[in-house]
Amino acid sequence: MENQTSSNSFHQNITYGCNEGEYAIYVSSLFFAGVGLPLALVAIIALRSVRADHVAPVYVINLLISDLLQLCCTVVFVATNQTKICKYFYHIFNYGLMVSICFMVIISLERYLSVAWPLWYRLRRNIRTSVKICIVAWILCLSLLIINDLMGESKILMAGFLILPVPLFIFFLWGTVKALNRARSVQTDEKRRIIAVLVLVLIIYTLLFLPDIIFLSSNNKKVHVTAYIFLRFSPLADLVLYIFMRKGIGDKILDYLCGKMMPDSFNQSGQNSTMIELGSPVETWIGD
Template sequence: MRKGNSLAMYLINLSVGDLLYILTLPVWIIMALGYPVNDCLCSIIAVVMYNSFYVGSGFLCCISMDRYLAIAFPLHFDKVREVRTAAQVSAVVWLLEIVLHFSLRAYTGDIWYFCSHRICDARIPMSRKVGHEAIIRAVTGFLIPVLIMTFCFLEIIRALRKSTSTVVSERMKIWFLLLSLLFIYLVSFTPFQVVMFLRGLLEPDNCSAAKNMKDLYMVFVATTTINSVLDPIIYCLISESAKMEMRKLFSNCKKQISRMSMSIVKP
C-alpha cells in the first residue's frame, strides 16, 4: 500500500472481514458443544459473521473493478486507482453494508430486541419479514456481486486476448487467478445463498419446508469457511511480491532461531 498499490487497500479490508469472521468461530464451537452463551454475545457473533459475508463480496467486487480498469484501460483512470481513492471506496463499502444490515434488522424487529431475540439461533420456520430479509440479502449481497465480478473477468480476458504486449505466461497467470477467484467464491457461497433464497420464498409459515431445508442450511453455512481459508492463498501466495516478503520473513525467523540456539549452546 505504501508503494501506491490500490489493490493492497482492498486486500487489507478483505482480510479484516475474514478475520472478523474467524473470530466468531470459537463462540460457534462452544455453542455447538452445548455450552451456554450470553444472549448479547450470541447476537453479536451472528451479526459479525453475516456482515463479513457481504463485506467480503463488496471488496471482491472492488478488486475485480480495480483489475479491470488496470488491464482494460491502463492509461486511464489513474485517480480512481490511487490509494486515497481506494481508502474512500473501502469506507463507503463498510458504511453501505452496516447501514443495509441495520436497516434490515430494523425491518425484522431484531434490532429493537437485540439481546433477547438471540439472532445466532436459527428460527424455524422463518417469519415473513425474515424471509424478505433473506431474499434481499441473496440478491444484493450475492447475485449482484457475482454479475459484477463475471462482467469484469470476461472483459479482462477479452482485453488480454487483444493485448500484444502481455506475454503468454503472464496472460495464463492472470486467467488462472481470475478463474480461481470466481470459482472459489461460487463454490463457497452459492449453496448457502441458494438455500437462503429458497428459505425466504418457501419457509415462512411452512413447517414442512423448514424441516426439509434445515440440514442443508446447517451444512452450507459451514462451507462458507472455504472462502476465508483460500483467500490468503489466492491473493497473497500467487503474488511474486508477497512470495518475496514471505521468504524474507522466514529468513529473518531462521536467523533469529539460529542466534537463540547458539546463545543457549554457549557455556
C-alpha cells in the same frame, strides 16, 4: 436398550457452542478458526512489506480484515452458547461476510480496469481514492445489515445481495480475457496471473456463497449445515486468492495449472516484450 436410548438422547442434547446439536459445524469451525486465524495474521503482516504507493494491497488488506473478523466470530461460536452473545456475534459475522463479498467485487473490478482501461486506471489510481472506496464499502455493508435487521432479517434482501455479484464477476472475467487477447505489452505470466485471480474469485463465490441462497429458501436441516460450513470456509479460500495475487508465490502453480489451458494467443504474445506501457497491470500486483 435403555443405555442406547439414553446415549442417543444425551448426544442430541449436547450443545456445541452457538451451534446447538450441530457437531459438523462445531468441528469445522474449530478447524477453520485454528488454521485461518494465524494464516490471516501472517498474510496481513506480509502485506506491510509492499510499497506504500500500491493500490491493490489496500483492497486485499481490507478483504483479509473482513476474514479476520469472521474467524474471530467463529472462535466465539465454539466458545459459548449464550443466546444473546451468539446473536450479537452472528450479526458481526454476517457483517464481515458482506464486506468480504464487496471487496471480492472491488478486486475483480480493479483487475478489469487495469487491463481494459489502463490509461484511465493509471491516471486515477491512488491510495487516497482507494481508502475512500474502502470506507464506502464498510459503511454500505453496515447500512445494508441495519436495514436487513429492521426488516426482520429479510431473506429477499440477502438473496439479492448474494446474487448481484455473479453477473459482475462474469462480466469482469469476460472483459479482461477480451482485453488481454488484444494486449501486446503484457507478458504471458502476467496474463495467466490476472485470469487466474478472476477465475478463482468466480469459483470461490459460486462454490461457497451461492449455496447460501439455497439455504435461505430451504427448510432442510442438512442444507443449512452444508451452507454454514461453506460460509465458514470462505476466509481460507480468500487466503488462496491472496497467494495467487502475490507475484512469485503462485507462478509455479499457475505454470502447472494454466500452461496448457490458456488460448494460443496468450502464449504467442508478449514473450519478448517489456513492461513499458503506461498503466500496465503488472504495476498493480502485490509483491512487486
